[in-house]
Amino acid sequence: MYHHRVLPALFLIRPIASNSPMKKLVFSAALFLSLISFAQAQITTPAASPAATVAQTVGLAKVTVDYSRPALKGRKMFGDQVPYGKVWRTGANMITKLTVSDEVMVNNQKLPAGSYGIYTIPNANEWTIILNKDANAFGAFNYKPENDVMRFTVKPERLTSPVEYFTIAFTDFSPTTANLALQWETTRVTIPVKHDPDARIMAQIQEQTAKPEAGTGIYFAAADYYYQTNRDMKQALAWANKVVDKDKQYWTYYLRAKIAAKMGDCKAARTDAQQGLELAQKAGDDAYIKNHQKILADCKM
Template sequence: MFAVSLPTSLYSPSLMKPLLTLCLAGSLCWLGAAELQAQQLRLPAMSPTVRTRQDFSTSFIELTYARPSKRGREVFGKLVPNGEVWRTGANSSTRIRFGEEVKFGGQVVPAGTYALFTIPDPKEWTFILNKDTSQWGAYDYRPELDLLRVKAKPRASNTAMESFSLGLENLQPEAAELTLRWDKVRVSVPIVADPDARIMAQIQEAMQGDKKPYFAAAQYYYSTGKDINQAISWLDESIKKQPSYYAYYWKGKMLQKAERKTEAAEAARQSLALVKNEKNAPTREEYTRLNEQLLKEVGGKKK
């Protein structure tokens, strides 16, 4: 026989019976107690998981990845070998999800979720979208499941980034750059959406219904350079239903684009008259400033 000193945190009636049973097996007693202790610990993640969802175009882009840190190590060429497929982060392979069809580095990608792998190289990186999203690391990577590969030029940064980072930069309504940063390396791939056909179909269908999106459709036509007279016509319909200072301001901007300056000035003055009743001071001040700037640009005067 031999005596075993049980850890204080495990010394409870509910645990005594299983632990004493293990004691009969000699060294298994301490191993079992240590394992139970470990299960109670919550330690900081060495490579914490990041999940981000960014509104993009008419849908979204989601990223799920783990962020390793340098911790005094040499990253590219040592910790992450050049010329080999990398999970692009830590732990499970990185995943990217597109809510609609996009072009990734100039190549068409259907909506869906993909594993994102890379092949680092001092002169030219390779970004890979792979259909197998359930992998741990890149140990079971299969190139036959690649959807595409695109090349990207890395850029050197003056400041070393301690933790790996992956995100969307230079975000525009229909374009962005997927940018990887770690240590002194920065590398990006362009992502471009083309939702115009879908939006135009939505507008056409909505205009047949009872609730016609006059204001939203007018703004889309204005921002994308489509028929400006049609946009003004829709905005007039919106104003008939609900006159507002913001609708008159946008009507003024559209009339300015159509080079109808006298009408643009009149729309700005109507907007100024209505915005005086706005209770929110910052909003009132902003639209006052915007309309005064519009009047200045079209050569109009306040009344």
């Protein structure tokens, strides 16, 4: 019987002309397979400039900052890696983004609710802070000044010790204000943020306390807000009376006691504080025990 010999495939493939469509197709396929292999071989490591988010409620507004945190790594930043007099992305990678849930005051200027890019222009003795409509840019390469919402200048502070990673934090809190602090190397700049919800709260108090079905929670909040903001103490006491009449707890006695003490009626304040103290001691609430004891001590004085 006659047998056919099978030759290796390598010898059966004819050379492909260098300019033929087939060679281009083979090259493209090989490149595609190489890219797939490269993508599959990636190793995940910590980012050089890791992403971070900080958020703080100021007044009734939520203020959020999304940014990336580059490191010094022995380099000089301001005036060198970050040149003076040039627009900076204020971090690394994507532009640093500021989002506010309500209209707030930034450096005493109104900023509507929304998201904004924070650009800065560092200088040795003065920084320019820029809030721009473009909150999703990569870096400052396509910065457009016509999209600026506001610009203002702040004075940088010198830190006593260097900050390795670029850091944004909320500092100097009050119920309605905070500073947004940018810190890196030995430099710190702060951006004042304010949200004063007083008009909104007063409108809510007027509306809610007028309802026939208003409960002790409404009256408690209204009385306490009047106390905290030094408003009509007679009205605050009237609401506190409604609270205590329906719910005799150590915290409701404390509400009425502190209002009476502020009005100068120490006799009534002591009576409520003593009753509240006994209930707080039974409950083991150390904070309220101290609150009532302070009223008793202050009224003795």
